[in-house]
Every structure is written in structure tokens, then in C-alpha cells.
Amino acid sequence: MEHKSKYPVSHVVGFFFSLILTFVAVFVALKMNVSYTIVMWIIGSLAVVQAGLQLFMFMHVTEGEDGKTNVINMAYAVFVAIVIVAGSIWVLTSGHAAH
Amino acid sequence: MGIKWNEIFVGGDPLLVGSQIAIVLTVVAIVVGLTYFKKWGWLWREWLTTVDHKKIGIMYILSGVLMFFRGGIDGLLMKAQTARPEMNFLDAQHYNEIFTTHGVIMILFMAMPFLIGLMNVVVPLQIGARDVAFPQLNALSFWLFFSGAMLFNISFVVGGSPDAGWTSYFPLAGKEFSPGIGNNYYAIALQIAGLGTLMTGINFIVTILKMRAPGMTLMKMPMFTWTTLITSIIIVAAFPIFTVALALMTFDRLYGTHFFTLSSGGSDMLWANLFWLWGHPEVYIVILPAFGIFSEVIATFSRKTLFGYTSMVVSIVGIAFLSMIVWVHHFYTMDAGPAVNSFFSITTMLIAVPTGVKIFNWLFTMRKGRIQFTTAMLWALAFVPNFVIGGVTGVMLAMAAADYQYHNTLFLVAHFHYVLIPGVVFAVFAGLYYWWPKMFGFMLNEKLGKYHFWLFVIGFNVTFMPMFFLGLKGAVRRAYTYSAESGFAPLFLVSAIGSIILAIGFAVFCYNIYWSFRYAKRNVSHDPWDARTLEWMTASPVQFYNFAVVPEVKQLDAFWHMKKRGETLTLKESDIKKIHMPSNSGLPFYMAVVFGITGFFLVFEAHIAAAVAAIGIVIGLVIRSFDYNDGYYVSVDEIKRTERTWRNVEGGTENHVG
Numbered sequence: 001m002e003h004k005s006k007y008p009v010s011h012v013v014g015f016f017f018s019l020i021l022t023f024v025a026v027f028v029a030l031k032m033n034v035s036y037t038i039v040m041w042i043i044g045s046l047a048v049v050q051a052g053l054q055l056f057m058f059m060h061v062t063e064g065e066d067g068k069t070n071v072i073n074m075a076y077a078v079f080v081a082i083v084i085v086a087g088s089i090w091v092l093t094s095g096h097a098a099h
Numbered sequence: 100m101g102i103k104w105n106e107i108f109v110g111g112d113p114l115l116v117g118s119q120i121a122i123v124l125t126v127v128a129i130v131v132g133l134t135y136f137k138k139w140g141w142l143w144r145e146w147l148t149t150v151d152h153k154k155i156g157i158m159y160i161l162s163g164v165l166m167f168f169r170g171g172i173d174g175l176l177m178k179a180q181t182a183r184p185e186m187n188f189l190d191a192q193h194y195n196e197i198f199t200t201h202g203v204i205m206i207l208f209m210a211m212p213f214l215i216g217l218m219n220v221v222v223p224l225q226i227g228a229r230d231v232a233f234p235q236l237n238a239l240s241f242w243l244f245f246s247g248a249m250l251f252n253i254s255f256v257v258g259g260s261p262d263a264g265w266t267s268y269f270p271l272a273g274k275e276f277s278p279g280i281g282n283n284y285y286a287i288a289l290q291i292a293g294l295g296t297l298m299t300g301i302n303f304i305v306t307i308l309k310m311r312a313p314g315m316t317l318m319k320m321p322m323f324t325w326t327t328l329i330t331s332i333i334i335v336a337a338f339p340i341f342t343v344a345l346a347l348m349t350f351d352r353l354y355g356t357h358f359f360t361l362s363s364g365g366s367d368m369l370w371a372n373l374f375w376l377w378g379h380p381e382v383y384i385v386i387l388p389a390f391g392i393f394s395e396v397i398a399t400f401s402r403k404t405l406f407g408y409t410s411m412v413v414s415i416v417g418i419a420f421l422s423m424i425v426w427v428h429h430f431y432t433m434d435a436g437p438a439v440n441s442f443f444s445i446t447t448m449l450i451a452v453p454t455g456v457k458i459f460n461w462l463f464t465m466r467k468g469r470i471q472f473t474t475a476m477l478w479a480l481a482f483v484p485n486f487v488i489g490g491v492t493g494v495m496l497a498m499a500a501a502d503y504q505y506h507n508t509l510f511l512v513a514h515f516h517y518v519l520i521p522g523v524v525f526a527v528f529a530g531l532y533y534w535w536p537k538m539f540g541f542m543l544n545e546k547l548g549k550y551h552f553w554l555f556v557i558g559f560n561v562t563f564m565p566m567f568f569l570g571l572k573g574a575v576r577r578a579y580t581y582s583a584e585s586g587f588a589p590l591f592l593v594s595a596i597g598s599i600i601l602a603i604g605f606a607v608f609c610y611n612i613y614w615s616f617r618y619a620k621r622n623v624s625h626d627p628w629d630a631r632t633l634e635w636m637t638a639s640p641v642q643f644y645n646f647a648v649v650p651e652v653k654q655l656d657a658f659w660h661m662k663k664r665g666e667t668l669t670l671k672e673s674d675i676k677k678i679h680m681p682s683n684s685g686l687p688f689y690m691a692v693v694f695g696i697t698g699f700f701l702v703f704e705a706h707i708a709a710a711v712a713a714i715g716i717v718i719g720l721v722i723r724s725f726d727y728n729d730g731y732y733v734s735v736d737e738i739k740r741t742e743r744t745w746r747n748v749e750g751g752t753e754n755h756v757g
Contacts, residue, residue: 091372
């Protein structure tokens with residue numbers, strides 16, 4: 001992500017998308033007539049998308065000499081977290097074990 | 100301060116009283132010996148305060164040997180008890196304690212320090228570095244591990260051993276069913292040792308990623324360095340799970356919380372789940388460095404570069420990935436539902452694929468090689484068929500439906516001994532025979548080594564092969580005796596005889612260390628095996644700064660190609676520059692002492708005393724944060740003097756013994 005021009009394109013794009021995602025979340029929460037669970041799922045997903053967007057657009061995780069390492073680290077951390085949390089819930093709430 | 104003194108010393112049993120007397124006598128002998136030979140200062144300066152990765156590695160290995168002895172005695176006691184039906188050598192409680200400490204010690208205090216010790220000695224040398232990234236943290240890792248190990252080891256004479264198995268399953272391990280303090284040792288000693296391991300993981304990731312010699316890209320790293328890197332990553336991913344699980348266990352046992360209890364909303368299976376979320380990656384933490392050792396040994400003694408280097412790297416990364424998603428196969432019988440059991444059956448069987456790739460790579464490395472049957476190579480050769488038996492029975496166990504038959508039988512016990520002994524112990528022995536000259540400047544005796552090898556391998560098979568058949572006949576694990584009518588007696592007796600042969604093999608190894616220390620030739624070459632990687636480029640034993648000039652790496656097996664180009668021993672004195680080295684520090688040793696004292700009070704649930712002792716930990720942290728000692732420089736003159744001694748003595752790379 002080497003930018004030659006002085007104009008901070010990625011910041012502007014990132015800012016623009018962050019605004020859109022935030023307003024979508026507001027709209028879903030206030031105006032859409034769906035159940036509480038669905039609202040939580042939608043705005044939760046939007047939050048994760050926005051966090052990822054900001055990491056790339058504002059925090060420049062892919063740039064610098066450790067760029068690749070950062071991305072691998074984060075992907076691995078997400079993988080481990082999902083395995084531990086979602087895995088444990090799945091294992092402990094299915095079948096006889098939960099009853 | 101709330102300590103129940105009458106509970107502290109366990110008495111009555113002649114075995115325990117004998118051990119107590121032996122421990123006291125040993126401590127007295129050590130203290131008297133150190134004072135008589137005026138070695139206290141030497142011990143403090145050269146070992147207790149050292150931050151040199153090679154010396155730390157040697158201390159890890161020494162601890163490993165000691166713990167192998169302790170865990171081995173536990174094993175022999177179990178084999179003696181089950182040699183005949185209805186034996187009264189150990190009672191049920193004593194037997195429970197012994198299989199618990201045997202498991203914990205062999206995995207965490209034998210296999211781990213042996214491998215971390217070899218990693219410490221070898222990895223910085225293999226990548227052409229002067230030390231690890233954080234030398235003082237490395238010393239702290241060792242001392243915390245040692246503190247935890249010693250705390251765990253005194254349990255059997257001070258207060259009583261943990262007795263709920265090395266897995267310490269709840270509800271048995273909880274306060275309701277194990278009211279004594281034994282299981283507190285498990286929760287607290289493993290926590291302290293685990294802190295050290297986690298720091299080691301972080302240290303080696305940074306070392307390998309940041310401190311490689313110029314030119315050594317990731318894909319030019321020796322295989323042992325690769326496996327160490329991946330192992331360290333698994334450590335950093337998995338050990339925090341154990342830290343949390345042990346902390347919750349400590350809360351449950353010491354402060355009456357209900358994370359894993361049966362009552363008040365606790366979930367006993369959550370412990371099993373968390374334990375194996377760490378426990379299965381732990382298996383790969385010990386097996387991957389071992390694979391790295393075999394890769395180095397097989398390549399060196401086949402006189403060939405490792406076959407399929409890239410596929411080896413892909414396999415270890417694949418194993419690391421899969422190791423995180425197989426943990427449920429340890430408790431299929433918990434009955435978590437068909438989808439869960441099917442998923443984990445498949446991931447478990449998938450692990451056989453990258454492992455199989457590695458086995459074939461080793462075989463193809465040997466193909467058409469000029470194989471030298473050194474002791475190190477013999478261990479590697481014996482590893483292949485023995486480990487395959489362990490692996491194939493592992494695939495049998497991986498099938499959830501079939502596992503309902505094998506679960507908690509001696510078939511399982513035989514399986515994991517067939518994986519861990521050839522996979523880890525053979526590797527450690529191969530690594531010790533191989534790297535011994537690099538660590539100490541003399542070789543272990545090859546002839547004694549071969550006695551050690553044959554006795555150990557034959558003893559191992561005689562001990563554990565019968566256990567497969569005992570398990571299939573229905574003999575359960577962790578049962579302290581069995582009836583004569585069961586028909587188990589002959590196989591149990593064979594197994595017990597095998598364990599004696601195994602023990603004699605280990606005794607020969609200890610004698611070999613003693614013999615070689617006393618009598619082995621001291622003028623071995625810096626490269627006695629005609630090896631391939633950078634650690635063989637520098638002196639044996641290695642000078643404290645490792646390399647006078649950091650080598651430049653152009654390809655895989657860098658040292659081998661340098662020898663071919665004839666450029667290994669040419670050192671231009673003008674290239675020598677002063678070297679920056681870290682200073683010794685007594686702080687890690689101090690931390691081990693205060694952590695040990697705090698842990699001891701916590702074990703005995705003396706909370707105020709523990710809180711007071713914990714202030715010592717905080718003081719250590721404060722002292723460290725005001726530590727402005729940035730190390731020192733080794734002068735060019737001193738480097739020149741040191742380099743002249745070994746470069747003149749030897750002369751050429753043709754000077755090998757192997």
C-alpha cells in the first residue's frame with residue numbers, strides 16, 4: 001500500500017465507509033422493525049467490518065516492515081479466539097453433555 | 100499464619116520415610132560438597148546468575164535428566180505394583196498419587212525442559228545469533244520453570260501429592276472430593292512453571308524472526324529452527340488457556356468459587372474442555388521440536404540435504420493448525436453429540452497426513468544416502484517404525500465410535516507411550532548424543548551409547564507392547580490392581596520385566612555421562628560429525644559470544660556449502676569488531692525463590708503469608724524496571740585471543756571423529 005500522491009486517499013475512503021457503516025447501524029437499530037436478536041447480529045457484524053476497515057485504512061497494518069507479520073498475527077489471533085470460544089460453546093452445548 | 104503444621108510432613112509409609120531421609124541426606128551432601136570445594140561463588144557467578152543461552156540450556160537439560168529419574172521411579176513403582184495380581188506393594192491412594200506425578204513430571208518437567216534445553220543451546224547457534232532476543236527473560240523462564248518443578252516435586256513428602264491424574268478432571272480434583280492440599284500443588288506449581296514456558300515461547304519467536312544471520316531467509320533456516328518457531332507459536336497460543344484454567348481451578352479450590360463444581364452452576368466438563376484445548380497443542384509442542392531434531396540428525400548422517408524441505412515446512416505449519424482443532428478426541432465419551440464427535444474424528448485423522456509426509460521425507464532423505472550408524476542416527480532409525488505403531492493406533496483411537504471401546508484402557512496408555520517415547524525421548528537422546536560435543540567439548544561414548552540404545556529400545560517395546568493387548572482385553576488404566584481370574588497376569592508381568600530393562604538402559608545413559616565426563620577425549624573438532632548447519636562452524640564448547648564474526652548465509656545447509664567452498668576457518672582479524680553482550684543478573688533466581696515461597700504458602704492456603712511473600716515478587720518487578728544495565732563490550736583483543744586457541748588447535752574441517 002505505497003501511496004505516491006500526497007492526497008490521503010485511503011483516509012478519505014476509510015472515513016467515508018466508516019460513516020456509511022455507522023449510519024446503517026443506526027438505521028437498523030432505530031428504524032427497522034425486526035427482532036432484538038437480529039438487530040444485535042446485524043450491528044455486531046457491522047462493527048466487526050468497521051473495525052477491520054479502520055485497521056487497514058487508518059492504522060496501516062499492512063504497511064511497514066512488519067506489515068505481513070501483523071496481518072498473519074491478527075488472522076491467527078482471530079482463528080484461536082474463534083476456536084476457543086465458539087468451539088467450547090459448541091462442544092459443551094451439544095448432545096448429552098449439556099443436559 | 101493459618102498453616103496446619105501437622106499436615107505438612109507426610110509420614111507412616113516406609114517408602115515415603117525412606118525418600119524423606121534420602122532427600123535430607125542429598126541436600127546435606129550438596130551443601131557440604133559446595134562448601135568443602137569452595138564452589139559457592141563459582142555456582143553463583145557461572146550458573147545461578149547466567150543469562151547465556153547455552154548455560155541455561157544445559158541447566159534445562161540437567162533438570163530434564165533429574166526429572167526423568169523421578170518420573171521413571173514413579174513408573175517403576177507402578178510396574179512393580181501391577182506385576183502380579185492383588186499385590187499389596189502400594190495401596191490405592193499411593194498408586195493414584197504416583198500415576199498423577201508420573202504423568203505431570205514426564206510431560207511438563209521431563210519432556211519440556213529437555214526440548215527447551217536443546218532449543219536454547221542450538222537455535223541461536225543455528226541462526227548465527229549471539230544470544231536469544233531477551234537473555235534475562237530467558238533466565239527468568241528457566242528459573243520459574245525450575246521453581247514450579249521443585250514445588251511440585253516436594254509434594255509427595257510435604258503435604259501429600261496430587262492424586263486426580265495428570266489431567267486433574269473435575270469434580271474429582273475439586274475441593275468436595277479431594278479436600279486435602281495435594282491438588283493445590285497441581286494448580287499452583289504448574290502455574291508457575293507455565294509462566295516460564297510462555298515467556299520461552301515469546302522469546303524464541305522474537306529471536307528467530309529478528310536475529311537471523313544476514314542472508315538467512317525463512318526458507319533457508321535449518322529444520323530444527325523451523326520446528327522451534329512453530330512450537331513457540333503454539334506455546335503462545337495454547338499456554339494462556341492453561342493459565343486461565345489453572346487460575347479458575349485455584350479459585351475453586353482456594354476461594355470457594357464454582358467454575359468447575361457440580362453444584363451452583365459450575366460445569367465439570369468445562370475443565371476437561373479447557374484442559375485439552377491446551378493439552379492437545381501441548382502434545383505437538385513436545386513432538387515438533389523432536390521432529391526437528393530427527394530432521395537434523397537424519398540429514399547429517401545420511402550425508403544428504405533434507406528431502407522435501409518445503410513440504411516439511413508446510414507439514415509442520417499444517418500440524419500446528421490442526422493441533423488446535425482436535426482436542427475433543429480426548430473425551431469423545433463425554434457424548435457431545437454426533438456432529439461434534441464426527442468433526443473431531445475427521446480433524447484428528449487429518450493430522451496423520453502431514454505426519455505421514457514427514458515420515459516419507461525422512462525415509463527419502465536416507466534413500467541412497469551414505470548412512471553412518473552413530474548412536475544419534477540409531478535413535479532416529481528406531482524412531483520411524485516405533486512412532487508409526489504409535490501413529491497408526493492413534494488413527495484407530497481417532498474414530499469416535501471405536502473409541503468408546505478403547506477409552507481409558509491400557510490400549511490408550513500404550514498408544515501415547517508409543518507416540519511420546521519414540522517421538523520425544525528418542526529424539527532427546529538423539530539430540531543429546533549429537534549436540535553433546537557442541538555443549539561440552541567432548542563426546543558421549545559411542546559404545547556405551549549403543550548399549551543404552553539397545554537396552555532402552557528393547558525395554559520400551561517389551562514394556563508397552565503388552566499393554567496394547569491388555570487394553571484390548573479390557574484392562575483399564577489407573578487401576579492399582581486386578582484379580583487373578585482376569586487373566587491379565589502374564590502380560591502385566593512381561594510389561595514389568597520390560598520396565599526393568601528400560602530402567603537399566605537409562606542407567607547406562609547416566610553412566611555414559613559420568614564416564615565421558617571423566618575419561619572422554621577433550622580435543623574433539625568443532626565439527627566432529629561433518630555436519631551441515633551453522634552451530635558446527637564455531638568452537639566446541641562454544642565460546643560465550645558464539646561467533647567472532649557473524650556468518651553470511653547463502654543457502655540452506657549453509658555450513659556444508661561453506662566447507663565445500665573452503666571458507667569456514669578463514670577469519671580475517673581485521674573483520675573482528677567488539678561484541679556487545681548482556682550482563683549476568685541475580686534477579687531471575689531471586690524471582691524463582693519468591694515465586695516458590697509464595698506458591699508454597701498458597702498451596703497450604705496460608706493466604707496472609709502468601710500475600711506477604713507476593714510483595715517480594717512486586718519488589719523484583721520494581722527492581723527490574725529500574726535496571727539500566729545495558730550489558731558490556733567484549734574487546735577485540737579478547738576475541739582474538741579466544742579465537743586463536745581453538746582455530747590453531749584444530750586447523751581443518753577434515754578432522755572428524757564420527
